[in-house]
Amino acid sequence: MSFSYDLLATDGSARAGMLHTAHGDVPTPTFMAVGTAGTVKAMTADAVRATGAKIVLGNTYHLMLRPGAERVAKLGGLHKMMDWPGPILTDSGGFQVMSLAKLRKMDESGVTFRSHIDGTPYHLTPERSTEIQHLLDATITMQLDECTKFPATHQEAAESMRLSTRWAKRSRDAFVRREGYGQFGIVQGSTYQDLRRESADALAALEFEGYAIGGLAVGEGQEMMFEVLDYTTPMLPAHKPRYLMGVGTPDDLLGAVARGVDMFDCVMPTRAGRTARAFTSRGIFNLRNARFQDDTRPLDDNCSCLACTRHTRAYLHHLFRCEEILGPMLLTAHNLTYYQSLMQGARDAILAGNYTEYCDTVRAAWAAGDTDT
């Protein structure tokens, strides 16, 4: 099976498609659960599958430090290690080096840094990042890039984007082509349309299997993010998948799908699940709130997850008040199930040609909120 993307339907700029990979098919739009260190936190692999997830994300930075890329390869690769035979996308490590590592120093060759765990020095280059992702057996490899800071002047954004473009070429040259595996380039250029165009054109010439939009959700706000997407997605090849990195809230996802994005990842549903915040069809709840202590209703009566079908809001509230580990487990499962059902609903609506109505209905239910009985 070659790595390919079939565009099945469009509704306005929104797209429904099917991504074919060596490790299985992924219907799009899709949300990728974040499996930072070879595990989606608080979830067994079976629990992740039960949410409807078809593809998960692994973090190169965390895995290169512990247990080490060569060790993962010796253990049979990331799919085997984490019991996830399906597709896995790994990031390049660059973003987390810049946010977590100590004594970072970046130059043309790559990034030198010390581990935030034990101070061990590393040198991450486009070539080494690509090699690490190969050792992990990533279905989708990301190029090493620099996530441009926000705000950035036009000159800063241009210099950063051009460095990422040079790294894209080196990453592409280092990528070992295998049947059903792909590599994505990352469009940078901050909030400048001419720079996004220059980046997109240079990456298209390298013929990546897919294209990510980077440097968004870094503080620019939803309105500006949507504005950048409005002009950036049409710059990308129509018959390749498009991935918006690190986004976002359910509302961000609906808006980005409307603007032609196919793939997302974000720690939000998993992180929120560990801190008692639930994303539901009736908006966001904080399960620590005392108003739930006698509430015998399901968390979300539209949801098929274990938390919603087998337990009450009162029980979930109790678990978080007692800091029982089952609370984060159940709520992570719920939040991921909610994100998957939101994307499944989006896909169905695009295929049926009523995506705008779908978004209106979902947003109206969030706004209506929950009525106390």
Ligand SMILES: [Zn+2]
């Ligand atoms: Zn649920």
